[in-house]
Every structure is written in structure tokens, then in C-alpha cells.
Amino acid sequence: MIRSELIQKIADENPHLYQRDVERIVNTIFEEITNAMARGDRVELRGFGAFSVKKRDARIGRNPRTGESVAVEEKHVPFFKTGKLLRDRLNGK
Amino acid sequence: MGDKTLTRMDLSEAVFREVGLSRNESAELVEAVLQHMSDALVDGEQVKISSFGTFSVREKAARVGRNPKTGEEVPIQPRRVLTFRPSHLMKDRVAAGNKR
Numbered sequence: 264m265i266r267s268e269l270i271q272k273i274a275d276e277n278p279h280l281y282q283r284d285v286e287r288i289v290n291t292i293f294e295e296i297t298n299a300m301a302r303g304d305r306v307e308l309r310g311f312g313a314f315s316v317k318k319r320d321a322r323i324g325r326n327p328r329t330g331e332s333v334a335v336e337e338k339h340v341p342f343f344k345t346g347k348l349l350r351d352r353l354n355g356k
Numbered sequence: 357m358g359d360k361t362l363t364r365m366d367l368s369e370a371v372f373r374e375v376g377l378s379r380n381e382s383a384e385l386v387e388a389v390l391q392h393m394s395d396a397l398v399d400g401e402q403v404k405i406s407s408f409g410t411f412s413v414r415e416k417a418a419r420v421g422r423n424p425k426t427g428e429e430v431p432i433q434p435r436r437v438l439t440f441r442p443s444h445l446m447k448d449r450v451a452a453g454n455k456r
Contacts, residue, residue, distance in 0.1 A: 264396040265404045272392050273385065280377075288371050288385050293408045295362070295370040297446050301453030303358035306367075311390045312438070316450055339454035341409070341447060343440035352398050353413060353436040 300341050310348035317342045364390075397438060409442040 266289065274285045296306050296314055306314040316339050324335040345353075368383040375382070393403050393411065403411040413436050421432040442450070 264393070264401050266406050266408075269389065269392055269403075269405070273388055276388065277385075284375050287375055288377075288382075289389060291370050291374045292367050292386060292389055293405055295367050297408065297449055299358075299360075299362045299366075300446070301449045302360075303454050304360040304362055306362045308364060308367075308390060311394060312440075316454060318454075338451050341440075341442040341450045343409075343411075343442075345438040349394050349397070349438065352394065353438060 303339070308346065310346045312346040312349060313344050315342050315344070316340070400436075405443075407443050407445045409440055409446055411438060411440050413438055 270282075270286050270289050273289060274280065274282050277285065280288075299306050300314055300316050303316055305316075308314075319338050319340055321337040322335050324333050325331065326333055364383065364386055368379065368386045371377070371382040371385060372379050377385070396403050397411060397413055400413055402413070416435050416437055418434045419432050421430050422428065423430055
């Protein structure tokens with residue numbers, strides 16, 4: 264399923280809404296999650312999962328082609344942990 | 357770095373502000389989005405949201421695990437797990453936003 268298919272499903276269920284509003288609604292949800300993580304906040308969606316930010320320490324990396332050492336700066340990466348309900352549903356529980 | 361936790365309520369509030377539906381309907385739409393994504397994943401589908409990320413279901417084979425406390429061997433059944441791969445855009449925005 265891709266973004267446009269998700270939008271279409273929501274639009275089909277809500278014939279009273281304009282398609283462009285459904286697009287704005289779906290886009291707002293994902294935008295809000297990304298914005299939260301960009302601020303370092305967590306987004307916890309019970310039953311579905313939680314989005315958080317993890318810190319990766321600075322390290323000495325290596326260019327795999329040349330074997331040369333390169334300093335990699337500390338950075339923050341997005342992380343998702345599946346919620347219990349969804350994890351159980353994936354396994355037919 | 358922020359230390360707030362957002363919930364469904366914050367997402368529906370954002371939808372409410374953006375589109376001007378009732379708070380109630382905004383909350384229902386947030387729920388519907390999560391529900392459709394979950395249903396697709398449970399059906400084994402990949403959910404690919406451009407410029408956000410991709411959720412995929414992976415099959416894990418059975419293996420023998422060990423209770424780390426007692427050292428006892430326990431069989432782990434084959435199972436399906438969900439992985440999320442953030443888009444480059446999300447990675448860049450999260451890296452830039454949390455840089456000090």
C-alpha cells in the first residue's frame with residue numbers, strides 16, 4: 264500500500280469530504296510525526312507503535328572500498344517500535 | 357532535545373487545526389489511518405509512505421533461545437515482525453533537528 268492508496272481508502276469511507284482535504288489530513292498526520300522527531304520528541308500510538316529518536320555516538324568509520332579511516336560525527340536517527348496489539352495481530356493472536 | 361511524548365490526541369489536534377473538521381471527526385480519521393495501515397500489514401502487505409518511510413513485515417525462522425537469567429533453552433516459534441525503514445528525508449530532518 265502506498266500513500267495515494269491510503270488516501271483513497273479514507274476518501275472512499277468519507278464521501279462527505281473533499282479528496283484534497285483527505286490528502287491534507289493524511290499528509291498532516293505523517294508531517295506531525297516527522298516534526299515531533301525532528302524536535303527530539305516521541306510519538307506513542309498505543310496498539311500501533313512508537314516513534315522515537317535514538318542517538319548514535321561519534322565513531323571512527325572506515326571507507327569499505329579504500330579501508331581509509333573517517334571520523335563519523337554523533338547523530339540522531341529515527342526509530343520505530345511495534346506496539347503490542349499490532350505485533351500480536353501480525354502473528355494471528 | 358525535546359522530551360515530550362505525543363499521542364493520538366496531538367495528531368488529531370493537528371488535523372483539527374489543519375482542516376477544520378470537528379475534534380471528534382479528526383480523531384476518527386487519525387484512527388482510520390492507523391487502522392488501514394495495520395490491516396495492510398497484517399495481510400502481509402508493505403506500507404510505503406513516500407518521504408516518510410516504509411513499513412515491512414518480515415518472517416523470522418524458528419530458533420532456540422535462552423533464558424538469560426537461568427540459561428535454560430527455550431524454543432522460539434517462527435513469527436512475523438514489523439520493521440520500519442525511515443525515508444532519506446525523515447533521516448535528514450531528524451538528524452538536522454537534533455544536531456547541537
